[in-house]
Amino acid sequence: MNRQCIMLCFLMLCSVFSYAETEKVFTFNSQLDEKRYNSMIAELRCPKCQNQNIADSNAEIAIDLRNQVYSMINAGSSDTEILAYMVARYGEFVLYRPQHSASNFILWYGPFIILGIGLVSFALVIFNNARRRQTKREKR
């Protein structure tokens, strides 16, 4: 029993090694670059498997895009340059935080506009009721 257990543990350990080997190891110039890389790949959407970011996806294209982000960061590109590069090729679609523009104005600000309308109509109703009550009282 004990031997079997040890054997099992060993085998499980082996599978961990083989898994680790398939992942490409990236080396960065600084810790900041590594942080930038990790936040960048978490924020870019995979164009193939559309509900994942490129960090989570194992699609070919996601691997390519990760490599691209990595090489651009190591070549000294800024975050905006990398995002511009991606948007030029895959459209705004790849941004999980879309830029504010005329086409998505309603999506960004619509809720606030509706909230504003709600507040104004609420105030109007209160105001009207108060006035009506007052005119009733005056009639009496």
Added chain:
Amino acid sequence: MTRTRKMALFLPFLVFALLAGMFFSQLGKDTQYMPSALIGQPIPDFTLVELQTNKVLTHQDLNQQGPYLINFWGTWCPACSYEHEYLMTLAEQGITIIGIDYKDEPDKALVWLEERGNPYHLVLLDELGNFGLDMGVTGAPETFVVNSDGIITYRHQGIVNAQVWQEMKEFL
């Protein structure tokens, strides 16, 4: 209750009807559809090797072609072998197709073209997929329409067949 106040009570219903109509019109649409960012733009710069002649070609070499298709394919891609037959039909009709051998090995590609026939005017090797990245490709097969001004007008992801071609040929 005044007339206008009565009318106002219908407002929520109107909003509901509007939203329902909007959602209904979107039903059944391809959720994977993603417009290409390159529509209306010239093809990106490239320097690639031609498969059969081993010549180095750049984007400028494609400019005198007139309208053409750019087709990304690879011998590793099962859907590409389905598509191949229809590409042969298009080539027979005189459509210029530029093949991009995407993330593939030249030897395998040569064998493929020899066995199945060659629908391509030129086949450019994109072994690392860099040109694919510049074109915003997400896989193969993928086909772009480039008009006579060298501007990309249409992109189709997936197999080109007679049905897809009906729509696609309008953009040539």
